[in-house]
Amino acid sequence: MKTLFVRSALATAIAGAIGMTFAQAPKPAEPAKPAAAPAPTAAPAPAAPPIWKQGMPDKMKESKLAPHAAKLTETPVADIPVQNLKAPHGFKVEIWATGIPGARMMARNADGSKVWVGTRTIGRVYEVSAKGDKRESRIVAEKLNQPNGVAFKDGALYVMAVNKFYKYDGIEKNPKAAAVDITAKFNLPEKEHHNWKFLQFGPDGKLYVPFGAPCNICEPPPEYAQIRRYNIDGSGMEVVARGVRNSVGFDFHPRTKELWFTDNGRDWMGNDGPEDELNHLTKVGQNFGFPYCHANGIPDQDIKKDKPCDGVTKPALTLGAHTASLGMRFYGGDMFPAEYKDTMFIARRGSWNRDKLNGYDVLTVKVGADGKATMKPFLVGFMDGHKNTFWGRPVDVLTMPDGSLLVSDEQNGAIYRVSYGDKKDAAPAKKDGKSKA
Secondary structure (H helix, E strand, C coil), X not given: CHHHHHHHHHHHHHHHHHHHHHHHCCCCCCCCCCCCCCCCCCCCCCXXXXXXXXCCCHHHXXXXXXXXXXXCCCCCHHHCCHHHXXXXXXEEEEEEECCCCCCCCEEECCCCXXXXXXXXXXXXXXXXXXXXXXXXXXXXXXXXXXXXXXXXXXXXXXXXXXXXXXXXXXXXXXXXXXXXXXXXXXXXXXXXXXXXXXXXXXXXXXXXXXXXXXXXXXXXXXXXXXXXXXXXXCCCCEEEEEXXXXXXXXXXXXXXXXXXXXXXXXXXCCCCCCEEEXXXXXXXXXXXXXXXXXXXXXXXXXXXXXXXXXXXXXXXXEEEECCCEEEEEECCCCCCCHHHCCCEEEEECCCCCCCCCCCCEEEEEEECCCCCEEEEEEEECCEECCCCEECCCEEEEEXXXXXXXXXXXXXXXXXXXXXXXXXXXXXXXCCCCCCCC
């Protein structure tokens, strides 16, 4: 009996041990669940088109037209084909200064011994000193945001970039004259497009400044698409003209003292328009049409309103499609024949938004007793119409004290001198292939 009990107890213990082992054995691992698919990566936003494409219609989206890249290096005298430039009989064209890449708007002191030159993309302001048959240049300022606007008054040079305005007192005699920042007094809007400036002091002693539309075509904010004037200290700001898309050149008639200005037409409305404009301000506050009405009454194709040209002052003259009509001055010198007195000279930098090149020259414009303006070519040869190519881009004109006319060429960083007759007050740069500016 005892033996049977022992066997029974042993069997129970073994069975218990076996059961405990089964109870403590780990459960087989469940198969791993597949990893969740990663969330799809958002496609990168398409790059914004360049500002110059703004306003391009779908039908032109395959167009190869684009702004011509600026040349921002020195061009040796020997590489400038000045012999290709032609002016009317009796006039002579020669290189006056070189070695000033990006040369655009010009200003001078009273005796013409100093000429200051603004630029855009290279960000510099140059001073060119005339010393006999040589010109010497130096950089007055650099690393500025398109310091196109330069003016000189009462011994001070004024330089306006998109977002800065500087004054250099006594710079004629002191090359180390410090730049005084006077930006805050003039409340410059910050947008860049079409906001490289042109500066001109009016017969009223006030400073006139354009503020272009920050677009090719748009309804601009109220502080753009206008010409303003200021007192010299920045006070008394007044808008004298509105509806001005992009003016980079103006002057005051020597006798009437009224303001005349160029204005560039919009892009992407075709090869033949809208044309650039020559406008005449006869009263403060006139509206010249932008963005609703262009040239001689062309309604805009994108920005529309009822009766878009009502109340708009039409141009005195249209200056050709996409010609980039920029610097202009009335001629007040005594060197040229008498018929040029009070004639406007206008530099047309030349087109990009057109299949066939247009512009690339200097025009004269005369206003008759009836108020009608007529234009004629004066300085040509920067462009080869047959090959549809160009080698130079005239931007500004400036009458010198001796009556000769300076013409700046942004493409070659050069200034040309146009003279008449045998006067030789300023000899040309020497053609030795080196910069003489």
